[in-house]
Amino acid sequence: MGSEEVKVVSFWVSPFGKRVEWALKLKGIEYQYIEEDIFNKSNLLLQLNPVHKKVPVLVHAHKPIAESFIILQYIDEIWKQYPLLPQHPYQRALVHFWADFGERKLLDTSWIAMCSSGDDKEEALKVAREAMEKIEEEIKGKKFFGGDNIGYLDLALGWISYWLPVFEEVGSMQIMDPLKFPATTAWITNFLSHPVIKENLPPRDNMLVYFHGRRKALSSSFQGWFKV
Template identity: 70%
Template sequence: MMGSKNDVKLLSFLLSPVGHRVEWALKLKGVEFEYVEEDIFNKSNLLLELNPVHKKVPVLVHHQKPIAESLIIVEYIDQTWKQHPLLPQHPYQRALARFWGTVADKLVKTSYVAMCSSGDEQEKSVKEAKEVMDKIEEEIIKGKKFFGGDNIGYLDLAFGWIPYWLPIWEEVGSMQIVDPLKHCAISAWNTNFLSHPIIKDCLPPRDKMLVYSHRRKNEFSSTLRR
């Protein structure tokens, strides 16, 4: 069962790092889907109806049933379409992958705050993010092409924002979280991940990313000044 555009719909936002996790998963599986771009500054009634709790993208709709939260959606996709398995088969390895997935989600937020903030708050967030990068380097990616081994898997999608989004956030925030000399395995993985045909063909324009990131940083600063 490959699915068709009629029964698989993805509500997302072009520049969302977590939305791309779902898009990558569907494309790796070869699942046809209808993509619906959301304006996150003017959310549609459809999004609010499908995800009334968090009111956020991404949302996957399969057979008229909505699923929210990117990593939950990726796991659903993996269980529904069996080609190109994403999660490990062994229960312990699956549990570990899920654990590191929660770390990936926390790291997105920490790195984003580091970009938007300044002074002591930025310094604290950068320190926290670097400590997590050290753990990723030593414990789960060292010596492997992908987190999933020879093929892209669940954790590659979970951490997939690092190679493309993070350098832009580092530039906008005038900071460094990934040190290419210290994080050699992560840097090599960055290249492998971005070189994959499905990944490199499904990335947002860098210029739009920069404009959006600067906007978010300015909005964050304005909120703090009030």
């Protein structure tokens, strides 16, 4: 079952899609990458993900799986080499908690802060910085959230290492103060130094152009993340 053809439908700058690609590469799984134009969605995407109509979508054995966190868990259950999730149910529950926390309290608010101004921006920055404080405590004393090796939570929070600095530059703001968050800063260095990660990142200059354009288009309304 695990050896059947694997495809990833994604968008070049999507951190959600990169999670999926990183997971497959860590496990040594070959896959076909299909770039999706999220501004002119293909019939393929609409067929594979008719409910949300978003990327990424993993196709394995001709069956589509949507939503990056669900895909990560699926990958970990299908291909047992290089486990991403801990074995103990309590530790697995904690990993899922922090992945959801990072999405809701840091990713969403960082995006809002980048795209907004005035009181909306300041409120979003406040929540994002408070979330960073919690994440800093969680990573203290560890090389990776997964311990000595990159795990599920590292992939879930991996966008912090590369996308967040772009958001900060585009939004003229600071969330990740290296002096205030030294453990997270060290984790970022470790994460970006891993061959699978550093060799599979979108070009930063292109990201800046893209996100400047998104910020201008979206103005102060939190819409359209990678879903238009």
